Amino acid sequence: xxxxxxxxxxxxxxxxxxxxxxxxxxxxxxxxxxxxxxxxxxxxxxxxxxxxxxxxxxxxxxxxxxxxxxxxxxxxxxxxxxxxxxxxxxxxxxxxxxxxxxxxxxxxxxxxxxxxxxxxxxxxxxxxxxxxxxxxxxxxxxxxxxxxxxxxxxxxxxxxxxxxxxxxxxxxxxxxxxxxxxxxxxxxxxxxxxxxxxxxxxxxxxxxxxxxxxxxxxxxx
Amino acid sequence: xxxxxxxxxxxxxxxxxxxxxxxxxxxxxxxxxxxxxxxxxxxxxxxxxxxxxxxxxxxxxxxxxxxxxxxxxxxxxxxxxxxxxxxxxxxxxxxxxxxxxxxxxxxxxxxxxxxxxxxxxxxxxxxxxxxxxxxxxxxxxxxxxxxxxxxxxxxxxxxxxxxxxxxxxxxxxxxxxxxxxxxxxxxxxxxxxxxxxxxxxxxxxxxxxxxxxxxxxxxxx
DNA sequence: ATCGAAATTTTTTTTGAACAAATATAAAGT
DNA sequence: ACTTTATATTTGTTCAAAAAAAATTTCGAT
Numbered sequence: 053x054x055x056x057x058x059x060x061x062x063x064x065x066x067x068x069x070x071x072x073x074x075x076x077x078x079x080x081x082x083x084x085x086x087x088x089x090x091x092x093x094x095x096x097x098x099x100x101x102x103x104x105x106x107x108x109x110x111x112x113x114x115x116x117x118x119x120x121x122x123x124x125x126x127x128x129x130x131x132x133x134x135x136x137x138x139x140x141x142x143x144x145x146x147x148x149x150x151x152x153x154x155x156x157x158x159x160x161x162x163x164x165x166x167x168x169x170x171x172x173x174x175x176x177x178x179x180x181x182x183x184x185x186x187x188x189x190x191x192x193x194x195x196x197x198x199x200x201x202x203x204x205x206x207x208x209x210x211x212x213x214x215x216x217x218x219x220x221x222x223x224x225x226x227x228x229x230x231x232x233x234x235x236x237x238x239x240x241x242x243x244x245x246x247x248x249x250x251x252x253x254x255x256x257x258x259x260x261x262x263x264x265x266x267x268x269x270x271x272x273x
Numbered sequence: 274x275x276x277x278x279x280x281x282x283x284x285x286x287x288x289x290x291x292x293x294x295x296x297x298x299x300x301x302x303x304x305x306x307x308x309x310x311x312x313x314x315x316x317x318x319x320x321x322x323x324x325x326x327x328x329x330x331x332x333x334x335x336x337x338x339x340x341x342x343x344x345x346x347x348x349x350x351x352x353x354x355x356x357x358x359x360x361x362x363x364x365x366x367x368x369x370x371x372x373x374x375x376x377x378x379x380x381x382x383x384x385x386x387x388x389x390x391x392x393x394x395x396x397x398x399x400x401x402x403x404x405x406x407x408x409x410x411x412x413x414x415x416x417x418x419x420x421x422x423x424x425x426x427x428x429x430x431x432x433x434x435x436x437x438x439x440x441x442x443x444x445x446x447x448x449x450x451x452x453x454x455x456x457x458x459x460x461x462x463x464x465x466x467x468x469x470x471x472x473x474x475x476x477x478x479x480x481x482x483x484x485x486x487x488x489x490x491x492x493x494x
Numbered sequence: 495a496t497c498g499a500a501a502t503t504t505t506t507t508t509t510g511a512a513c514a515a516a517t518a519t520a521a522a523g524t
Numbered sequence: 525a526c527t528t529t530a531t532a533t534t535t536g537t538t539c540a541a542a543a544a545a546a547a548t549t550t551c552g553a554t
Contacts, residue, residue, distance in 0.1 A: 077501085092501095093502055109501075110500080
């Protein structure tokens, strides 16, 4: 019904749509799909024919509710498989993305339901991202980005919003993991970089770029 | 490296090669791939360019050792995923074939190894077919077809050599399952049909066609 | 009104897979 | 040796999916 490539377009449009109230621009999509604007326009017409997006030329794209369902279903599968890979097969969280990119396109509703149940109906994937349920509903996204937190606060690291191996390996080097307790010692005015303390260990340094991609939960004490 | 379609050709050639010492004929492949001979010749040239088969025109195809490795790797993945689907997700053995046809093409050596270990290094899939190991070695195929067994023997059902839903559902109707104990009461001379007793229940009837596709192990007592 | 950036149309290209029709080959029988 | 037949191959097309280059149009800002 929907091809591998089409599903990837929908997923990308879904993610871009979260960052704006406007329609998603052709160029933005082209960048993420690693193609050219002309190719994107082409594909958008196809997706529009299939009623998966609303596409007004020069106005950007929006997912139809049907398109959104498909995007959410792909995201759901991606995140469930990531849980499987980490929880059941013992992969590291920085190793699972590429494999999940393949598994997310396996087509079987029955399989997804059974996998979900087998994993104990997880609400979050190994990177802290919420997993949509079978009806395509996301759990409440209760987490904030570390970059929005103030000096003096204590937080718990719950996830990341950037999944590249290089980023995740950088976190490992700094000593940050899911569940790490972070104490914000200082925020440098000039470059918005962070000085933090991780758990009981010594102080570390985080650039704003890194802080932007860490999801945290406030500790109320 | 090797596409979905190429892998399916290799798998099919592998299976056909088991039934003959000659090279595998173009037509035989065409039948199983549901294509025409002309298309097969075409693909064989491509596979030959990639050193996956030895192909002399008019002489049939043989897998190169590299091609055989690829075929065995696909078969290994197919059977491991079937074990996963049945043992871990609770699927019925007649429901897993189509899903495994998709999963068998997921490309990650690391994933396969971890899956194998997670499943406890199974030697047989849910249909009783042997699972090649990481080096592409098949375990000994110690089972015989029920059709080769003599009157009076007791056997244990270990697998099937036909995987269609309709066949598997026929077995369910007759009352046969993996592990069923079968007592051969009589073999009808005329049509080679079987009268059997399954476990402690009453007698059943099996056509020769069915008996040919049941794998069993002799019980020595 | 015009300019430059962004987006679109049109036309091609590429790739992968398959097929029909015409042709060639091998093998078997006479 | 010749003919028949089944099988296999070649050649030339087709089709579909995805992407792109080049030419053109539209939008937005000034």
